Amino acid sequence: MKAIVNVYLKQGVLDPQGKAAHHALGSLGFKGINDVRIGKQIVLDVDSSVTSEMIKEMCETLLANTVIEDYDFELKP
Amino acid sequence: MNVAILRFPGTNCEFDTEYAFEKLGHTTQIIWHNDKALPENVDLVVVPGGFSYGDYLRSGSIARFAPVMQEVSKFAANGGKVLGICNGFQILTEAGLLPGALKRNTNLHFISKYQHLKVVSTDNSFLNKCQKDEVIHIPIAHADGNYYVDNEDLTKMKENGQILLKYCDPNGKEKSINGSVESIAGVCNETKNVFGLMPHPERAIELLLGSDDGVKMLKGFES
Numbered sequence: 001m002k003a004i005v006n007v008y009l010k011q012g013v014l015d016p017q018g019k020a021a022h023h024a025l026g027s028l029g030f031k032g033i034n035d036v037r038i039g040k041q042i043v044l045d046v047d048s049s050v051t052s053e054m055i056k057e058m059c060e061t062l063l064a065n066t067v068i069e070d071y072d073f074e075l076k077p
Numbered sequence: 078m079n080v081a082i083l084r085f086p087g088t089n090c091e092f093d094t095e096y097a098f099e100k101l102g103h104t105t106q107i108i109w110h111n112d113k114a115l116p117e118n119v120d121l122v123v124v125p126g127g128f129s130y131g132d133y134l135r136s137g138s139i140a141r142f143a144p145v146m147q148e149v150s151k152f153a154a155n156g157g158k159v160l161g162i163c164n165g166f167q168i169l170t171e172a173g174l175l176p177g178a179l180k181r182n183t184n185l186h187f188i189s190k191y192q193h194l195k196v197v198s199t200d201n202s203f204l205n206k207c208q209k210d211e212v213i214h215i216p217i218a219h220a221d222g223n224y225y226v227d228n229e230d231l232t233k234m235k236e237n238g239q240i241l242l243k244y245c246d247p248n249g250k251e252k253s254i255n256g257s258v259e260s261i262a263g264v265c266n267e268t269k270n271v272f273g274l275m276p277h278p279e280r281a282i283e284l285l286l287g288s289d290d291g292v293k294m295l296k297g298f299e300s
Contacts, residue, residue, distance in 0.1 A: 009180070013225060016183045016256065062142070065135055065171065067178040068225050 001046050003055050005073040007064045008039025050075075078103040078120045078299060083149070083165075085110040085140045090126035090162065090279065097279040097295055098123075110143035121158045121298050122149055124165030126218070126277060136179065136221045137167030146172055158202060158298060159271045163219055166263075166273035175266055175273045176234060177226035182219070183256030189218040191287060192254060194262055194276060195245040198238040201265055203272045205300060206293040212249045213290040215281035217262075222275040224257035224264070231258060239265050242274055 009015045015037050022036035042063055044055070055073050064071040080098045084091045084107050095105045106116055110129075115122065130139035140146065146168070153159050153174055161169040169175045182188060193214050196207045207213065226234065234240055242263035244254040251260045255275075263274030278291030 013180070014183070014256065016181050016185055016223070020185055062134070062138065065138065065178055067170075068180060 001048060001050065002076045003044040003046050003050065003073055004076060005042040005044065005055065005059060005063055005071060006039055007042065007059075007069050007071045008037055009068055010070050013068050046075075079116070079118050080105045080121045080123060081115055081119045082107050082123045082125055083110065083145055084108065084125075085127070085129035085143060087129045087131055088125055088127035088164070090164075090277070093277075094123050094125045094162070094279045097282045097291065100282060101292065101295060101299075108145055110140070110145050112145050113148065115145070115148045115152055119152070119157070121160060122152060124149070124159065124161040124168050125279070126163030126165060129164055129168065132164075132221070135167075135171065136164060137169075137171040140164075140168045141172040150174065153266075153271050156268070156270055160203065160298070161271075161273040162277055162279065163222075163275055166275055167221060169271060169273045174271045175264060176230050176239075177224055177258075177264065179221050179275070180223040180225055180256070181221055182223050183253075187218070187220040188222070188255060189216070191215065192217045192262075192276060193245050193247050193249075193252075194242045195249050195251065197240045197243055198265075200238050201241070201269045201272070201297075202300070203265065203297045204241055204294060206297045210249060212245060212247065213294075214288050215276045215278055215290050215294075216287075217254070217276045219255070219275050222255045222257065222262075224261045224275075226258055226261075226264075233267075234264065237267060239267065239269070241265055241272065242276070
């Protein structure tokens with residue numbers, strides 16, 4: 001099984017990398033972009049004993065810093 | 078004073094820190110991250126700068142789980158004094174020993190230069206030898222120094238005198254350097270025994286090298 005975890009800065013917390021990419025896309029002439037947020041995707045290869053609760057605990061403990069980051073994840077067979 | 082200086086894989090300021098405290102006449106000991114105990118009679122634990130665990134995942138996020146950090150948490154909970162410099166500050170926020178978090182600098186650059194700082198609070202065992210509103214000049218060197226804390230915590234920290242240092246210009250006017258909330262460069266915890274700052278006082282202890290403003294900062298722990 002794969003656990004696919006996405007971590008990104010919370011709404012309201014300025015994302016300097018997203019802002020730079022947004023600016024660069026605008027400079028390149030791409031129109032209609034309201035906002036860019038850059039996060040990271042963490043892919044865990046796990047066996048079937050790993051539950052959603054365990055993934056949540058991993059996110060809260062290590063994978064995300066919940067002071068500034070939100071996360072979501074899905075478990076895929 | 079007995080100073081314990083932690084070393085993780087990737088730490089690179091432990092010898093500067095050792096040099097600074099020994100120059101001030103203190104006994105130092107470098108402690109490996111896998112150690113399961115701090116030496117007895119430690120007066121101050123310093124978490125020095127560097128790139129612990131390559132800054133992987135987030136700066137300080139892996140180091141906080143090192144065995145020695147469990148001991149540092151206990152030491153701090155019992156009122157022991159802890160100082161985190163640069164990467165050490167990041168480790169202490171990740172460990173929850175200090176409020177807030179440190180993000181990538183707004184301009185995305187690694188900033189390495191001498192920087193003016195304004196002393197905000199002196200009512201603590203770190204900056205008691207500095208004057209309030211005094212402007213000091215010491216080096217900074219970081220990519221993730223953009224301090225974030227939410228408004229609620231910021232208000233509490235201000236009321237409790239937990240904001241220690243702010244980036245400023247030579248005249249003491251606050252200046253945004255890396256995007257930090259209210260230009261904050263250093264903070265302490267509620268009980269004022271855990272301190273963290275991005276600038277490097279241990280690199281400013283010889284006039285020959287540009288500044289000795291770090292001396293009065295580190296000497297604060299003597300009293």
